[in-house]
Amino acid sequence: MELPAMNRFLILSAATVLSLTTSFAAAPAELERYNVVWKTPSQNASGSMPIGNGEVGLNVWVEEDGDLRFYIARTDAWSEASRLMKLGGVRVSLTPNPFAKGAPFRQELKLRDGCIEIAASDVRLKVFVDANAPVIHVVGESKQPLGVKTALECWRTEKKVLTGGELGSSWTMQAGPPEIEVWESADVVKDAGGAVTWYHRNEHSCVPLTLKHQSLEKFAHLVKDPILHRTFGGSMTAVGFVAERAECGRGLSAPTASAGQSPQGRGAEAPPTFQSVLRSVKPVKRFAIRIATHSAATDSPAAWEKQLADIAASSADAAAQKATAAWWNAFWNRSWVFVEGDQAATVALPANQHPLRIGADSGGGSKFRGAMSRATIFGRALTDAEVVSLASGKPGDVAAVANGRLVGWRFSAAPEGAKVVGALKFEEQDGVAVAAFGGGHIEVPNDTCLALTNSFTLEAWIRPDAGSKGARIFDKLTAGKGDGFLFDTHPGRSLRFITGSHAMAVNDVLQPGAWNHVVAVFDAVADGRRLYLNGKLLKAEGGGGMEQPTPSLVTRAYVLQRWMTACAGRGNFPTKFNGSIFTVDPELTDPKQKFNPDWRRWGDCFWWQNTRFPAWSAVANGDYDLCAPVFRMYRDVLPICKARAKLYYGAEGAYFPETMTSFGTYANRDYGWDRKGKQPGDVACKYWCYSWQQGLELVALMLDCHERTLDAKFLADELVPMAREVLRYFDTRFQRDASGKLVISPTQAVETYWFDVVNDTPTVVGLQAVLDRLLALPKDTVPASDRKFWVKMKAAAPPVPVRTEEGKSYVPPAEKFDPKRNNCENPELYAVWPFRLFAVGRPGLEAGIETFNRRGAKIVTGWCYDGQCAALLGMTDEAKKQILHKVRNSHRNFRFPAMWGPNFDWLPDQDHGGNILLTLQHMILNTDGDKIHVLPAWPKDWNLHFKLHAPRRTTVEGRVRDGKLVNLVVTPKAREKDVIK
CATH class of the missing domain: 2.70.98.50 (putative glycoside hydrolase family protein from bacillus halodurans)
Structure with a gap:
């Protein structure tokens, strides 16, 4: 009989969990405010x-x-x-x-x-x-x-x-x-x-x-x-x-019908x-x-x-x-985190000195070909109703909304003060005054009113020529960089809106040769973005959860995400990244998905890259019971994973597929339905068929829990056996070079670099970090045979790849690799998080910062972990910017403020929620062995009340007032000497 998970052994011993997580004291009164x-x-x-x-x-x-x-x-x-x-x-x-x-x-x-x-x-x-x-x-x-x-x-x-x-x-x-x-x-x-x-x-x-x-x-x-x-x-x-x-x-x-629609009309299933x-x-x-x-x-x-x-x-x-x-x-x-001072902050876009361009990019490319009859910029986020009003007229009409209008042109003549570049005529077509773009564009000189670093709305009537490729409507950034904004039709017949490092798009929606009313809205307060066509909302990202005023958006996001993690995190299986157990009718998130509430995007499997976030974010909170389902599932599938490693690759030990079923196999399409001419070990999915770092990161997560709980039973029964099998795979799967170092090949650098990869950074830094931490365990707590094996593996682990250019060192994605990118993850950042080889207080901090600055993808939503990387590196301004973006990612269709996403995944996006917790935790507290770094990346203009967990059964509690740390309480008191402020 399977009992409810909270009533049975949770891997970490019950005594450990109780001693670390319960108290007769009440949680702070601030909680009620959220x-x-x-x-x-x-x-x-x-x-x-x-x-x-x-x-x-x-x-x-x-x-x-x-x-x-x-x-x-x-x-x-x-x-x-x-x-x-x-x-x-x-x-x-x-x-x-x-x-x-x-x-x-x-x-x-x-x-x-x-x-x-x-x-x-x-x-x-x-x-x-x-x-x-x-x-x-x-x-x-x-x-x-x-x-x-x-x-x-x-x-x-x-x-x-x-x-x-x-x-x-x-x-x-x-x-x-x-x-x-x-x-x-x-x-x-x-x-x-x-x-x-x-x-x-x-x-x-x-x-x-x-x-x-x-x-x-x-x-x-x-x-x-x-x-x-x-x-x-x-x-x-x-x-x-x-x-x-x-x-x-x-x-x-x-199931629930959409507003104004009967359940029978949903097109999914007839009711009983x-x-x-x-x-x-x-x-x-x-x-x-x-x-x-x-x-x-x-x-x-x-x-x-x-x-x-x-x-x-x-x-x-x-x-x-x-x-x-x-x-x-x-x-x-x-534990708790209560922030003050962030509420007034808006998500500001980068300012630049570029002119505002209509019809081309900063290099004169991405040329718009066709006609425009009106272009307007508002210095605020217009509402849905106002957008409908703008679209209700016809091309050439005066804009129906005047409030907040910064500039507007109806193109009966060249805009006053603007520069016309190339082939462009201002003429009347079918009774409508238009700008006829034949390869030219308009440049409006830079002005403070056009900086548009806060909320704004862009609207235009456009008639793109048939066969028109991706072309700019509005542009105020450097082509290829996120230093401003653009609104265009890339890659053709589509709408794309870029604000800073954030991009959103809807493909194949424009009608060439016909008039299209297009609108892009950026809401800096809610960090929301919306795209409209002919008065109809096409897509919205962020901007939800703003119904109820809150003392702190950052605190609310932290508290409510922790609530959601706890509500679903003590079960028989780990939290599903793609909606947890709180998915609802999918058409409420995506109107095209007219299925019943059993449906979710990305389905049933557990991607390690995604499954990890709720568990990692539980550690600093002392929520070790929320890590237990992850450990249990990977422990349960260990036997089949060992057998597969032997059958497929002749290796001892175990590896875990990046995308794994609840019973330890590949998904069948990922493995490949067509097996003609293939060996059992030939896996079809190129995104991660040679990705190996999952087991190493699992061991690192287990080490984090053990370092805080000092649970001897967990160490002996769970951590050491898992580490043994994970490391045996590397020992027996890969060859060694002349110096005795492992040569990790075939491999890839997560989902991004697929070809000609040798010694990918996630695997190499994982080996180095995990082996260092295993060898730091007290000798009398682990078997001598395991320690001997760890010493052998440490000697064989490849060195972390480091390159130097123009006097600056950084970590590349691998020792060798084909530079073609196939996804947007940054494998080089594994050296910062989750393996923490580069961080405040550790050698090579500048190399870590340079690695972060060179990252190929800069994304603040979903499973992208730039926020905690910035915090670990002490980059306060960047971490602050990241967290302010993240906490405004609520879906605008949903009332509950922590319904994140769907981003890359599904709603509520638990990757995104986990990253909110991780970013804020690392801004407040980082640990390295016995060292406890307090406030390594905390903004001086934010007040704070916190309590978080550190290694050796330690809690750190304190307040920040007016940029100063006050009321610091370290328990046990003997650990005060290890605190670095």
Whole structure:
């Protein structure tokens, strides 16, 4: 029987976790300032609040004139196709309805208590998930008796064959040959007596097919199939309620519809013809609905139902409320970060002295060919309604919006004071005054009003010629550099908007030979960017979560992301980077994805590059229990990974694929469906077929946890065995040169450099950093044979590649490599983070800074980790700029401020959230062995109250006021001597 993860051994010993993370003291009072409060109901799941207990997660929202609704998810609800699915949805209906339009309403996420409280009219509701059991509680009271009905929303009502874009959410099984049908079964729903029970059961699994396809079927005994016979679902009960099956109504058994659209019109799946409900026998003033959830591989559905009944009996309402509040209060007391002074900061773009160019770039290229009839610049971010007004007229009209207009031209003549370069005419065409671009462009002299370093809007009527390639509309930067802004049609028939280092685009949307009204908006306060065509919003990035004023955007982002990580981070599997367990209807994020809530972009697999961020960000907070699911999964797949290394490459030890299924294999498309003429070790995916550093970074993460906990059992049972197998792979897989050094080849430098790579930097710095730290462990804590092996491997580890140009040293992506870039990750920065060979207080700091400054991709969102690199290197201004960008990345369609992304991944983007925590942590505290660097990259104009964890069971607490560190408290006191201010 699989028990809820929080109730079983979490790899780190329970005594260690308790001694390090609990206290009778309360978390700081500042926490209440970051409760999320909404004073109006929501339209759909885009207005949901996330809540959970580490294994079970809910998205909770209230519909105006509707009901209390929530989706239920778990970290281990794997389908037959290896998709991580929702358990289902629940709708709580009250009669008379307290959520009537215009009625008083308040919904509050109470962080300290771990619950959501809702007040509407005379009704009070509380929703929480038991911190110690996978049980959901909905408790209500009312001054007047209410009729209460709670309905199960189940959209998996028949066998579902996955095809096309929907099959893409099974990364493991997508794009296979036509004879392989990928399907999922219908859910089973039972309503009898006083309970509604439902489950999804997998009577078949994609694991055997996958093992056979990858030549691993003879090792099937080494694989614990997480899919076959897995049964997941729940049981809904309430005292004084009866279960019944009623006719479906109001979309009760369908996923959320978009605003103004019925569930039946979503184009995904037809709703069922019934609903299973619990109904109060009579109107009540108080009620308590309890939903027990469970996921396990069992011999039969009956065995699963018996386990579920035991779970349901373990969570009494009043006791669960008290225990849950106590758990969350102790959690918030583990550590904290509260910032003051950042709220007034906006995301400023670089200023430059370039003229404003219309129709060409700084070198005279990217020429616009066609006609423009109006071009306007506003010194503020226009609203959606204002953009509609601008587009409502016709080319040549006076702009319908005047407020905030800086400059505007209707092109009846050459703009006053501007320079016309090349072939360009100002003429009338079809009754419209236009600038006819025949290869020329307009240059408006630089002026302070055109600096546009803060919020602005660009709008124009354009008619590009047929066959026109990517061409500038507005341009004020150096071509190829991020020192200003541009708005163009690159690569043709498209819209692209670049502000500083940030680029966004929508392809194939313009109509050549026709008039197109185009708008680009930059909101410096919310760090939002929007693109419009003919008054319609095409794409928006950032700019969300601004509904509720907050004392500090940085603090709010930190607190709410930590909340989300804890709500999903203690489960049977690691946090999914692409939405965690808080995904909702995908069309609310991307209107093209009209699937049910089981869909997510990038599907089921665990990319190490992405999975790592929630775990790394938990360490400095003292949230070691949130690292445990990562360690557990990689420990569980170690046997099959060892067998694969031997079969594929004749090597001992183990390596972990960059993109790995929950059971340790490659995804089948990545491995390659077509195996004709290929050996078992020939992996098709060029993005990481020869990427090896994953295991080294896993060991580094384990070392970080051990250095803080000093947990001897974790060291002996988990860390040393993992390090042994990871290092044995390198020892036996690669040849040595004449001097005895390993030659890491074939290899690649992460996803960026694929060809002719030797001794890639991530692997080399990983070997050096991990071996140094292993050898620093006390001799009496590790086996002598392992230490002897580490000494051997240290001698064989290749040196970190360093180059010097014009007197400046830096780290390249590899010792040797073809410079063609195939992705935007910077492998050379692995020397800074995560392996921390170059950082404040370490040798070669200047080389680290030069490496950072030379990085090929400069990106502040998603899985890009420039922020913590800047902080580690003591680059305060850069780290500050990075964090201010990151905390404004909320999706504008969503109410909850920590719904990041989707960026490269999906929403909420847990890579991005993890990087927010990591950047801020490293700005405050960096450690190197026993040394504790406090405030290595902290802005002098920001105040701070913090408590973070350091090695040797140490906490560091302090305040910054007016640029000075005050009230520094180091526990234990003996560690004060190791603090470097």
